Amino acid sequence: MSSEQPKHQTEQTVDPIDSVEQTSATEQAAPEPEVILADDAEKQDLQAEYQAKIAELEAQLAKANEQIQEQKDGVIRAHAEVENIRRRSAQDIDKAHKFALEKFAGELLPVIDNLERAIGAADHENEELKPMLEGVDLTLRSFLNTVAKFGVVEVNPDGEAFDPAKHQAMGMQESEDVAPNTVLAVMQKGYELNSRLIRPAMVMISKAKS
DSSP: OTTTHHHHHHSOOOOHHHHHHHHHHHHHHSOOOOHHHHHHHHHHHHHHHHHHHHHHHHHHHHHHHHHHHHHHHHHHHHHHHHHHHHHHHHHHHHHHHHHTTHHHHHHHHHHHHHHHHHHHHSOTTOTTTHHHHHHHHHHHHHHHHHHHTTTEEEEOOTTSBOOTTTEEEEEEEEOSSSOTTBEEEEEEOEEEETTEEEEOEEEEEEEOOO
């Protein structure tokens, strides 16, 4: 018994509570793995991916808006072109209505000229010819009134300034009574159809006396 007692005294006893405290302290002191850094990198990658996707979608949206604007402009241009075509068509139809009789009216002008010549050449002092002259005069007036309803009017510039757009000069004559380039005489009347000249007036114009 006495021989085992020292051996027993040399052994140290370990308290269970102290063992647990030492283990906890060891665990607290150990560094944690850097999982947070890995998570941050993944978040940055995802954020960059989202930003790239957003930029791509914004670019697609801008392109779509541009295409929509181009389509709107195209619709506006097409509408304007349709309006222009409609307006030109209406003008062409109106001109066709106004000037459809241009050739026919041109053929009637010599008849008017002949009636006027007959009246001008007749002997107005002859009593026997007066009934006939009155009939011819009435025929001429009726003729002029009829063609006027369709836009045919005469151009009789006697005493007016010479207009090369409406008059055809057949000659010049010196005159002190009127200013130069004044119509002295109308040799043949001109005519217009709805303000369009179909025949110029043949005239004699004045010039300064030398």
